[in-house]
Amino acid sequence: MSSSLEGFPEGQVQFDLERGAASVRVDSSVYPLEALYGAAYVFIDRAYVLLDRAEGDAYRVWISPKKPAAEDALRALLGEFANELLSCAWRAQIAKDSRSIIEQATTRALGGARGAPSLDDLESFDFSDESFEDPLGIAMSWEEKYGKKKGAEGSEAKAAPAGAEAAAAEGEPTP
């Protein structure tokens, strides 16, 4: 096991040519976890990648190429990973900063392409009463949920003041 690799600071990497694996220490205060996931994922077609907790506030990323690799190839892989990590971290920040612009353009583009549902699309909708579970009665009409019991309809109910329905719906006592 060696802890030096050309181009990387001493102690930042661990390097095991016999096992064909290398690791790099990533400071968690510099790189967000979502950037680490994003960068690691890019390499899974070429290498086996393992994320681990290193000493202190740091992650350690182990990368082992799927095909045997010489020192140069391992170094290149770690270098690519470092660049991808920076790119992912920066992208995560930009996505936060530009969120409203990105959402607006994407919504407009996808909405424009999908259009409104056609009659054919509506055919596949489920309009039956038992289409979903509704234990809290959210989809029930007011009459179903708070209406008078059968036989209780009378002049008293008809004379209920305006606003009584809303108050009843909110669960407040009516005057």
Add this chain to the structure above:
Amino acid sequence: MNLLQIKKPSTTFAMPFRHRVVAGKHLLTNTEGAFVLLDDAEFRLFAEGTVERGSTLWTRLVERNFVRAEVDLRAIEERIRTRKRFLDYGPNLHIAVVTLRCNETCVYCHASRANMDATYTDMTKETAEKTVDLILKSTNPSVTIEFQGGEPLANFPIVQHITEYALKQNEKIGKTLEFTMVSNLSLMTDEKLAWLVANKVQICTSIDGPQHLHDKQRKLPTKAAALPLALTGEGASPSAHLAARHWIGRINDEYGKMGLDTSLYHVEALLTTTRDTLPLWKDVVDTYVSLGCKALFLRPVDPFGFADRSGGRVEYPRKEYLEFYRSAVDYMLELNRQGVQILERFAAIFLTKILGGEDPNFLDIRNPCGAAIGQVAYNYDGKIFTCDEGRMLHEMGDDTFLIGEVGKTAYRDLMGHETVRALALASNLDAQPDCVNCTYQPYCGVCPVHNHKSQGSIFGRMRESTLCAVHKGIQDYLFEKIASGDPHVLETFKRWTTVRDRTHFLQTCAL
């Protein structure tokens, strides 16, 4: 100019802008896509906020909305809306791969062609009809069906059936339809041509430059060739170039006989730039001019299909490509000065955005890109892809961009597919490192499929992207030319942004 020389930069004078030094001048662009080119002294006044009110510089900056105190918000809103008009409509371009069979073998074939006996790669009538039914569900009122392959002429009955069936079905729908066919032309006959012309199918072909280069890169086997004997000579090897040249002439003659303006109606050709093309920039331009073409698209080779395997033989550093590009377009500008009408397609696309304030909706260079929301590719077997490049990757064993199958997937499910959503986000330049701060952001676009293939993720890294190098290099060249102020160049550039609709090819049914 060292930017540190700006002692007291103003934080209140300027609207947000992006900056790049081009040809010794300061190029500034803003959100709405307006630009100004300033010399050192002008830029210092701008940066320090000391531009004299009412001066020429003040007027130039105000007209283009670079001065915060004078900003016209309504104009900005209108210009952005105009540029992004394409977002309100769904896919216009629908690529139908009617067969993978092809009678030519090209060193860079992006489509992964199949041999001529591979008839199992022919689209069936049933798949063709389901494909058309789906295409006509697009939210776009204008639809272009592009026949591709392989070689579409190898499965000509399906080209005919799709055209006729689409026209018939459209009688109830009323979209504006266009049909185009991308063909090497070597399987063309008089009968096929008569049908294509009568049914208003536009024809586009590939020309790789002068005959020796074209024939070296595009092999036409003797057995498969059905060429007039006069073209090749008895016993000689068939020439793909001569076959294409022969039919380009014949097709253009037909348009002329119909009374169409042949400066507008003629066969368009596409170039694929390989390593062998680079020193032949002048021969390439001369070949296109001699064929009567008015446009030349200097496309670099892509890492798809056979080009991926033969990359060592056909690829090149993009720095060399950009030298080739500059030489070729310089020469084209010189020809224009002499009265020859020939334009470069990359330049025309960027200039339409830079000078015209419009987006020509070229699907590979727009923001977000046109994957599915601008174009859809339908394979011979009914599989549906976000774009032709995604379909090319499928032929290489990568199904990342497969989003459905005709007859099984509903149109709205295609457009709402998770891959489509991911591509719309990945190709949004406001979410992309580098692009977000790039001076060319208002005019540019990225290709997530290219990123995925060349860099392993749909986001890619623009600093190392060959596509970014090409886009940036071309726009550097164009702004250098604009900065030079040569009236002839500016007049030519303006002309290259003028779009003349080929209305003859538009087929509309009155409902």
